[in-house]
Amino acid sequence: MAPKEKDDKPIKINKWEGAAVKNALDDAVKEVLTKKFNYVENFALMDGRLVICGIAVGVAMFALVWDYLYPFPQSRPILIFSVTTYFIMMGILTLYTTYKEKGIFAVCIQKDSSKKENVWEASSYLPKYDDKYNLILALIDGKTRQRRETSIKKSVANYIDVNGSVVNELVEAEVTKMHNSLLSERKEK
Structure with missing residues (x-):
């Protein structure tokens, strides 16, 4: 059995x-x-969400490492870019889950x-x-x-x-x- x-x-x-x-x-x-x-x-539908989240987390990790290697005054442009990109990616994720996943x-x-x-x-x-x-x-x-x-x-x-x-x-x-x-x-x- x-x-x-x-x-x-x-x-x-x-x-x-x-x-x-x-x-x-x-x-x-x-x-x-x-x-x-x-x-x-x-x-595939869930993989799309994972790709969007992966890009957002990758950008955040890059900003973290860059800020560690080059402390704040020097890393300011990268941090601004990373925060902006993360915000945009979260907006894309919201649109994706609302209009594509439904x-x-x-x-x-x-x-x-x-x-x-x-x-x-x-x-x-x-x-x-x-x-x-x-x-x-x-x-x-x-x-x-x-x-x-x-x-x-x-x-x-x-x-x-x-x-x-x-x-x-x-x-x-x-x-x-x-x-x-x-x-x-x-x-x-």
Whole structure:
């Protein structure tokens, strides 16, 4: 017999903490896409954020080393340049997360019978002081590049039991229903 995987345990969270609830539900949705449907997760969207942050940290580290080697009066122009560049990079990061990521927490690739790959995107939001979990599942067709999406808005109580554990079967049923509706919509066209 194989040893039990750690994924077999239900995820237990503080059900009164909105961010923890959203993250746990997001993880459950991502697990359905990657494990049930066997889609390959694509990290390019997150890599963009890492590149922006890496540049900002690199500039800050350069300023730190330069200031150590050439103390303040001499390093003033480099420090001004570094602080300005860091500020600009953080502005770019804010724009990137707001307009490019748009709350997307999973991008998965579905290999099609042709060489074109369908892209599945899952995004969500949970308003502060609200129990309505908003999940948006989008399909970008590999051939036509046409984007179709479906969404749900339900209380987190539909997916979390009284002990604070995510009920994966309920999340899986909901995601599967959304997934199948997008696939059937694709076949009809």
